[in-house]
Amino acid sequence: MIDSAVVVTEENTAEIRPDEVITQSRALKDEGFRFVTMSSAELAESVCVLYHFDKDLEIRNLRVDVPKGSKIGSIATVYSCAFLVENEIKEHFGVDFDGIPLDFQGMMYNDEEVQRTPFCNIGIKRV
Amino acid sequence: MFMTKTILKNLLTKYATRLYPFQKREPFKHSKGELKIVMEKCILCGVCQMRCPSQCISVDKQAKTWKVDPFACVYCGVCVDACPVKCLYQESLYRTPLAEKDMVVHVQQPKEAAEPAAT
Amino acid sequence: MAKTVLPFGPQHPVLPEPLHLTLAIEDEIVKEAIPKLGYVHRGLEKLAEIRDHNQMIYIVERVCGICSCMHALCYCQGIEALMGLEVPERARYLRTIWSEMHRIHSHLLWLGLFADAFGFESLFMQFWRIRERVMDLQEETAGNRVILSVNQVGGVRRDITAESAQWILETLKLAEKELLQLKSTILDDTTVKLRTVGKGVLTKEKAYELGAAGPTLRASGVAQDMRQTGYAAYSELDFAPIVETDGDCYARTVVRFKEALQAIDLIRQCFAKIPQGELSVKPKGLPTGEVVSRVEQPRGEVLYYLRGSGKKFLERVRIRTPTFANIPPLLDMLPGCDLADVPVLILTIDPCISCTER
Ligand code: SF4
Ligand code: SF4
Numbered sequence: 106m107i108d109s110a111v112v113v114t115e116e117n118t119a120e121i122r123p124d125e126v127i128t129q130s131r132a133l134k135d136e137g138f139r140f141v142t143m144s145s146a147e148l149a150e151s152v153c154v155l156y157h158f159d160k161d162l163e164i165r166n167l168r169v170d171v172p173k174g175s176k177i178g179s180i181a182t183v184y185s186c187a188f189l190v191e192n193e194i195k196e197h198f199g200v201d202f203d204g205i206p207l208d209f210q211g212m213m214y215n216d217e218e219v220q221r222t223p224f225c226n227i228g229i230k231r232v
Numbered sequence: 233m234f235m236t237k238t239i240l241k242n243l244l245t246k247y248a249t250r251l252y253p254f255q256k257r258e259p260f261k262h263s264k265g266e267l268k269i270v271m272e273k274c275i276l277c278g279v280c281q282m283r284c285p286s287q288c289i290s291v292d293k294q295a296k297t298w299k300v301d302p303f304a305c306v307y308c309g310v311c312v313d314a315c316p317v318k319c320l321y322q323e324s325l326y327r328t329p330l331a332e333k334d335m336v337v338h339v340q341q342p343k344e345a346a347e348p349a350a351t
Numbered sequence: 352m353a354k355t356v357l358p359f360g361p362q363h364p365v366l367p368e369p370l371h372l373t374l375a376i377e378d379e380i381v382k383e384a385i386p387k388l389g390y391v392h393r394g395l396e397k398l399a400e401i402r403d404h405n406q407m408i409y410i411v412e413r414v415c416g417i418c419s420c421m422h423a424l425c426y427c428q429g430i431e432a433l434m435g436l437e438v439p440e441r442a443r444y445l446r447t448i449w450s451e452m453h454r455i456h457s458h459l460l461w462l463g464l465f466a467d468a469f470g471f472e473s474l475f476m477q478f479w480r481i482r483e484r485v486m487d488l489q490e491e492t493a494g495n496r497v498i499l500s501v502n503q504v505g506g507v508r509r510d511i512t513a514e515s516a517q518w519i520l521e522t523l524k525l526a527e528k529e530l531l532q533l534k535s536t537i538l539d540d541t542t543v544k545l546r547t548v549g550k551g552v553l554t555k556e557k558a559y560e561l562g563a564a565g566p567t568l569r570a571s572g573v574a575q576d577m578r579q580t581g582y583a584a585y586s587e588l589d590f591a592p593i594v595e596t597d598g599d600c601y602a603r604t605v606v607r608f609k610e611a612l613q614a615i616d617l618i619r620q621c622f623a624k625i626p627q628g629e630l631s632v633k634p635k636g637l638p639t640g641e642v643v644s645r646v647e648q649p650r651g652e653v654l655y656y657l658r659g660s661g662k663k664f665l666e667r668v669r670i671r672t673p674t675f676a677n678i679p680p681l682l683d684m685l686p687g688c689d690l691a692d693v694p695v696l697i698l699t700i701d702p703c704i705s706c707t708e709r
Contacts, residue, residue, distance in 0.1 A: 109582035110425075110432035110644035140562045142676065144643075144656035146667035157643060157654065162580050164643055186562045186679035189386075190671070207385065214392035214708060223397055248480055260487075262509075264494035285406035308409050308500040313508065322494075 111164050113155070118166040123177045126156070129167055130180045133158050138165060140184035145194045147224055152198045156180070176201045189213075197224045259324040264307045266323040269298055271338045273319035280311035280320060296340040303333050354382060357690070361390050365468045365694035368704035372697075376690055384685040386678055392708040399668040404430060404638055404659070405504060407668060411655075412498050414670060415706035417457045418648040420449045422670075423502035428582060429644030429657045430504045434636055439629040440584075442506035447584040448621045449493065449501055450646075451614040455526070456485040457649035458611040461701050462537060465604065468698045469546040477533055484526045488519050506631025516622050523615050530611065538605060547600040551684040551696040554598055561683055564676040565651020566606040567700050571598035577647035588620045603699045610649075637661050648673055650701045672706040 111117060121129050130140075138158040145154045148170070154177070156167040171177050179202040181188045191202040192209045199222040215223075250257060259265065276298070278291045288304035289311060291297070312320045354375045361369030369390035375383040398410050411426045412419040424446055431438060438446075463478035486496050492511050493499035501507050511519070537543060553563065558571035568575055569592055576592035578585045593609045595602035638659030645654050651673030658667040677700040684696055 108432070109577055109580040109646060110428040110642055112432055113641035113643060139559055141652075142562075142654055142671040144667075144669040144671075146656075146658050146669075155656065157656075162575065162577065164645070166643070184560070184562070186560075186676070189675065189678060212389075213387075214389040223394060260491045260494075262492075262494050263490055264500070283405070285402060285409035306409065306413075306498070307495065308498075309494065309508075310406075310409065310500075 113166060113168075117164060118155070118168050120168050120170075123169050123171055123175075126167065126169055126180055127178045127183060130156060130158075131183050133165065133167075134183055136160070140180075140187055143187070143190045143194060145198050145200065145224075147198065152194075152200050154194065154200060171200050174199050174201070176203050178202070179204045179206075181206050197222055261324055263324040263326075264309045264322050265326045267300060267302070267305055267307065267311070268321055268323055269300075269338055270319045270321075271298065271340050273317050274298055274338075274340060275317055276340070277316060279314050279316060283310050283314040285310060298338045298340070300336050302327060302336055353377075359693060363694070365698065366702075367464055368702060370697065370702050370704050372685075372693075374685070374690070374693065379690045381685050381688050381690060381693060384682050386682065388704070388708055390708070391705045393705075395709045396668050396670060399665045401664075403663040404665050407665065408502060408504070409500060411668070411670065412500060414709055415648075415672065415703055416497055417460065417703060418453050418650070418653075418706075419498045420446075420453045420501065421646050421648045421653065423500075424450060424583065425644050425646035425653055425655050426657070426668075427502045427504050428646065429642045429655050430634075430638050430659075432642050432644065433638040433640050433657065433659055434504070434634055436505050436632060436634055438506055439632060440626050441510075441628040442630050443584045444621050444625040445507045445509075445511060445630070446502065447588070448511065448618055448625075449489075449499055449507075450583065451617045451621070452485055452489055452492075453499075454614040454649045455611050456482050456489070458607045458614070459485065459530075461607055461649070461698075462604070462611070465695075465698050466537065466543075468694050469543070471543065474533065474536055477529075477536075481526050481529050481533075484522050488522055491515060492519070503631060505634045506629070508631070510630055520619065520622060523618060527612065527615050530615075534608070537608060544601065546692070546695055547604060550600045550692050551688060551699060552597070552599045553680055553684055555596075557683060558598065558680060561680045562676050563651075563680040564673040565648065565701075566603055566610065567651065567677050567680055569593060570595045570602035570606045572596040577645050577652045580645075582646060584621060584624075587624060588617055590617065600695055600699045607649075607701075637663060638665065650674055650703060651676060670706075670709055672703065672709070674700065674703045674707040677702070678707070 138160045141157040141159050143156050145152055151170045151172045154169045154171055158165045179191055188205050188207050191205050192213045194200050195202055196213055276291055276293050281289045281291045286304050286306050288301040290299045354377050357374045357376055359372040359374050360366050361371040371387040373385045374381050408423050411422045414422050459478050459482035463475040466474035490496045492515055493501045501509050553571045555572040558568050559573055574592045574594045593606050595605050639661040641658045643656050645652050654671040656669040659665045681700050
């Protein structure tokens, strides 16, 4: 039986570097994994971004530690549906995703006058 | 032709809806309705205030008051379960609408004042 | 012909919730669709910083006004996994019963709204009349009609008595009978079929790749349902996901209709098997670690990512709701369809915007 509540452990989670996300997620896609979503949490110096994938109900995660306010490649080229959640994380945590096809510029939920990200308290860059 | 049966049936059966203000449904016995307190039993411990997810109860030990903002209360019944002396309960009816916001404040009568009457 | 840009929503007669799409149309044919969210963003995830992990149960229930019970179930399941709690068997069955009641009322709500979307008002009324019976069941057993507040960490807060169980089974029998009477209208009627068959086709590959969830995914032929993992009591019930292969609006309607009937059957199975016993175990300790918890809601799988650090307050609560996952497939379906079909297509993913934006 597969658990529906899975504690994140080393078994199901691979730690990767920020520059590896695209290649790693492409590898998972080739194995037939489905993109579920991404989660993020604020750590002391960085933002931890978790990519969740699943195949036959089994979950697999990729963990990336992104230094606060820095850039990371968008995986929307691999999984096109990732653009929404990337926009959300960009807006809430200030993680800059490089090359989102539909970029809301941090205004998906928030209004223009919002100057700081709600979760990870840093300023939002607007282009 | 094939609709005749349905039409006749609908003419002969009752309304599907209730004629509301004249005819009211009996409330279910365990509905989580209006929040009430038996103030004499309350020990002002503040557990309900701590547990309430919408933080709408305030207990003041000094002034011996128990206050609830019924407009912030979400009627979850957590306080009712948490109260150690079971002095909170929920009616099965909801509060009626009001034109203005109000607070429900209960003040506990000092014990000494109540006792001399008995002796 | 030049493209015309047409805003669709956030206020539209067909939409129960404020979804906003910017449609680029060319001669009544949609060429492009761009979503805009943010009308009902409430920032509920942020509340985890000022409400402890027990109070959060009642907050996550309010993420969605339709599938509240499953949100709490998913959240509690995550916390229980972190604490290593074993939920008593009776509680697992009761959770299943309430979840399935939610599924019935949510699918009936959708079937009604969907009928309304193509202008079949009386069918809308009929479905909602049946739904009212299920709402009554929820009010009687849980005390509230929609936001049940029955889950707690370690189990459930209320029991269903034997008399209530009897009454529930009788009411469900009646609801099933009434539902079957409507079957030929929603599934066989020519006008209904003209609006649904072959519209908004989502192929199996696309649905999988775009991360669709729930009935939207299953109507495209992918047999994926979180209930297969056997959370709560599903592992002990006879359950198989309902799958259709066409991937059009009609297939999605069929899936939801059949799931409503299946949910009635699952509740019956639960009552036949439910054991006596404890309702809840006392949680010990505080949640530490990270967990990903998933549950099947009427609209699809919901994902909770919880991160606790041994404090009363969780560090992070992250919620991915099914509609969030179903927006990219919707954007894929829209190009190429008639403007008149846009409302029908949008409704077939069962959009719940308040839970998408949280
Ligand atoms: S928990 Fe009960 S006894 Fe304590 S303050 Fe609240 S109402 Fe009074
Ligand atoms: S019912 Fe719930 S919201 Fe209302 S006062 Fe009690 S704990 Fe608070």
